[in-house]
Amino acid sequence: MTNKILNDIRIDRRIKDVFGQLEFDSVQPSGFKSREEIMEFEKTDDSIAGKEIMELINNSDHYKEIIPSAGLVTSTKEFKSNPDGNKIKIQYIRPDTDETLSCVYYIHGGGMEMSSCFDELYSAWGRCIARQGVAVAMVDFRNARWASSAPEVAPFPAGLNDCVSGIKWIHRHNSELNIDPSRIIIAGESGGGNLTIATGLRLKQEGALNLISGLYPLCPYIAGQWPLPENPSSEENEGILLSLHSEHGVSHGALVYGIEEFNNKNPLAWPGFCTLDDVKGLPPTYIIVNECDPLRDEGINFYRLLREANVDAQCRQVMGSIHGTEIFLGCIEISDETAMSIANFSRRL
Numbered sequence: 001m002t003n004k005i006l007n008d009i010r011i012d013r014r015i016k017d018v019f020g021q022l023e024f025d026s027v028q029p030s031g032f033k034s035r036e037e038i039m040e041f042e043k044t045d046d047s048i049a050g051k052e053i054m055e056l057i058n059n060s061d062h063y064k065e066i067i068p069s070a071g072l073v074t075s076t077k078e079f080k081s082n083p084d085g086n087k088i089k090i091q092y093i094r095p096d097t098d099e100t101l102s103c104v105y106y107i108h109g110g111g112m113e114m115s116s117c118f119d120e121l122y123s124a125w126g127r128c129i130a131r132q133g134v135a136v137a138m139v140d141f142r143n144a145r146w147a148s149s150a151p152e153v154a155p156f157p158a159g160l161n162d163c164v165s166g167i168k169w170i171h172r173h174n175s176e177l178n179i180d181p182s183r184i185i186i187a188g189e190s191g192g193g194n195l196t197i198a199t200g201l202r203l204k205q206e207g208a209l210n211l212i213s214g215l216y217p218l219c220p221y222i223a224g225q226w227p228l229p230e231n232p233s234s235e236e237n238e239g240i241l242l243s244l245h246s247e248h249g250v251s252h253g254a255l256v257y258g259i260e261e262f263n264n265k266n267p268l269a270w271p272g273f274c275t276l277d278d279v280k281g282l283p284p285t286y287i288i289v290n291e292c293d294p295l296r297d298e299g300i301n302f303y304r305l306l307r308e309a310n311v312d313a314q315c316r317q318v319m320g321s322i323h324g325t326e327i328f329l330g331c332i333e334i335s336d337e338t339a340m341s342i343a344n345f346s347r348r349l
Contacts, residue, residue: 107188193220
């Protein structure tokens with residue numbers, strides 16, 4: 001597959017230097033028609049090699065050098081997730097202070113199917129946010145394809161159940177964590193942006209929106225199908241880091257996460273299906289999108305839906321950036337600006 005990053009004049013040179021020579025199709029199986037076929041592929045040498053590439057990228061030692069841990073305290077918490085009773089870990093990062101802080105409950109990306117908040121990439125991103133003077137609680141939910149620290153691999157709604165259970169645990173244990181229970185926001189990028197919105201929707205359904213003060217999805221992965229005419233970026237930016245088009249019209253993501261939920265247009269699985277009624281009453285929401293991301297326009301259109309529903313919503317486009325530029329920490333001023341924005345959003349609500 002041709003790397004489209006090198007020749008795109010819009011993309012920041014520093015991103016080209018890092019990603020310009022990499023192949024991105026090695027971890028994205030295509031041509032399959034069911035979750036069962038995909039999970040069988042996971043046993044093959046090609047899949048194992050792809051996973052090893054992702055783990056090398058996500059656990060490079062340089063992340064510790066870019067965002068050192070000085071002045072921060074990191075610990076691991078564990079809670080029981082409902083309704084399945086499984087155990088889920090949280091990486092908890094906060095400034096080394098006795099001050100009661102606002103809290104960013106962070107949900108990592110990876111299409112709801114891979115990665116872990118304990119990867120060096122995400123640990124560094126958590127520190128980047130925490131050094132802005134806030135507590136960061138990163139939940140390591142059950143993935144749909146490759147295991148996180150949670151050993152079980154399961155489709156929707158397993159990961160969402162873990163995320164919802166985790167935010168309830170954080171709120172209940174606010175005193176122990178020394179955080180302000182009135183200033184807890186949910187944030188996450190890509191698949192974590194999906195779960196950020198979906199967790200808000202679930203809390204709304206349960207009458208529990210009082211547990212959070214805002215939502216901050218970055219480059220949210222919410223459509224479930226690509227390309228779509230209402231999202232021109234799904235054509236314009238296809239193949240820039242992400243290759244989402246399918247050979248048979250059903251996306252890899254929808255198959256892995258649970259095709260029934262996609263076919264049923266369940267907004268808890270794919271918030272791109274949300275109606276005005278679904279989003280009415282959601283808390284203040286701040287959306288970040290990246291200029292050269294296939295997912296850019298689904299994030300923008302979700303912002304427009306929120307505004308139409310009279311939700312207090314903002315949206316910012318980061319020019320020259322690709323999908324998830326902030327968390328890769330290769331353009332540090334972009335990462336720091338977004339980390340500061342997340343922290344300020346948590347404090348002001």
